[in-house]
């Protein structure tokens with residue numbers, strides 16, 4: 001009887017449960033459940049509705065029975081940095097506050113005054129993003145010290161969802177590195193940094209690695225689902241799982257393209273040199289202690305918000321189409337300006353930026369969309385040149401993975417501005433990376449090299465080449 005595994009991939013805009021099994025040397029996927037995810041406002045903060053997300057996970061697991069499949073394992077991956085704190089009775093002390101919440105405004109600067117930027121970067125190798133867990137916890141210490149005093153368990157979002165499934169508490173390594181509290185060399189919680197900030201070291205859990213089994217389901221869930229499963233830890237940071245599914249990494253820059261655009265390369269050791277700090281690249285931990293040397297770019301969040309501002313009257317595909325009808329419009333913005341992290345109205349923020357920079361102000365939906373896509377492509381090109389400066393080499397290809405690889409216009413723009421071959425796919429790279437780790441743990445796939453070979457054989461990848469004609473010409 002062949003083994004089915006179940007991947008739960010929850011990004012900032014959507015979640016999906018995907019069954020995977022190996023069939024004649026290829027990986028077969030079956031999407032059994034998909035749901036929206038979004039930030040909600042609760043008690044004056046931007047939060048994630050984790051209880052609703054867990055309800056969706058349970059609803060998706062129950063659908064396995066409709067497919068006549070009882071998976072042997074499950075693994076959950078989500079966005080990074082965010083967490084839940086549990087008290088001595090294992091009850092949540094806070095809402096799952098989102099990284100887009102303004103509670104960390106000004107906090108990074110305070111922490112850097114205490115810890116020195118160079119030291120923090122040399123020890124953790126993590127990029128300076130104002131929403132990193134370290135700043136969220138320090139904000140909590142300043143704003144709600146009583147909450148931190150009661151905290152007995154620190155669980156990141158996937159850790160918490162795994163805890164709800166199994167009753168087992170642990171911090172999975174790849175996601176833990178995004179906190180900026182893991183030492184890049186010891187691979188452990190950095191007690192010196194934690195103590196310096198006056199955080200409670202005891203609340204951090206044992207670090208567990210991808211491929212480890214966390215435990216089996218709580219008995220009440222076995223009853224509810226009609227079957228048991230082991231939780232096999234994937235790279236619970238979704239980008240960690242996504243990069244594992246990049247079919248070919250040699251001389252390749254990946255762009256994990258979803259709500260965020262994460263652009264970088266895979267490396268065997270952390271790069272914490274001054275130039276990497278100056279460019280604000282990060283060294284996120286990967287499976288088998290690899291590193292994702294990458295940087296965050298604002299990503300398709302911007303077009304998600306534009307779509308929301310238009311009351312979702314356009315699909316993403318329609319916004320791409322509309323942007324192709326305005327080829328003469330060419331205003332662009334700096335997508336990495338923090339004003340775009342959580343504006344009240346993304347369209348107005350983009351228009352304001354163009355006015356302030358004496359550019360033609362986009363008015364039509366197509367002009368707004370084109371401004372977003374072209375601006376993203378420009379930011380990708382800047383990151384590519386920074387990577388080539390740091391590695392002192394030319395990378396031949398760019399591989400776009402994730403939902404954003406369906407944006408054929410953006411793929412062509414990337415090929416045009418970088419003048420490199422662009423490969424697009426797999427779309428569900430994150431879920432695929434999640435699944436292959438479970439299959440490796442089960443002994444169904446030998447290792448990640450073999451997994452990438454299987455992925456290459458199993459999924460379509462489209463190619464785009466530099467076209468010096470109309471920037472919207474699809475190669």
Ligand SMILES: Nc1ncnc2c1ncn2[C@@H]1O[C@H](COP(=O)(O)OP(=O)(O)O)[C@@H](O)[C@H]1O
Pocket residue numbers: 010011012013014015257258259260300301303304316317320402403404405406407408
């Ligand atoms: N048919 C499509 N055409 C163009 N872009 C698309 C299409 N479908 C999805 N996208 C893009 O993919 C993004 C979602 O990617 P996904 O990886 O699912 O995000 P996340 O994991 O962050 O929730 C959307 O914001 C949208 O911009």
Ligand SMILES: C[C@H](O)[C@H](O)[C@@H](O)C(=O)COP(=O)(O)O
Pocket residue numbers: 010011012013078079080081099237238239257258259260261262296
């Ligand atoms: C805030 C983090 O940088 C962010 O979670 C990023 O690391 C990430 O994983 C984004 O994933 P999406 O699927 O939400 O784009």
Ligand SMILES: [Mg+2]
Pocket residue numbers: 010011012238258259402430
């Ligand atoms: Mg995602």
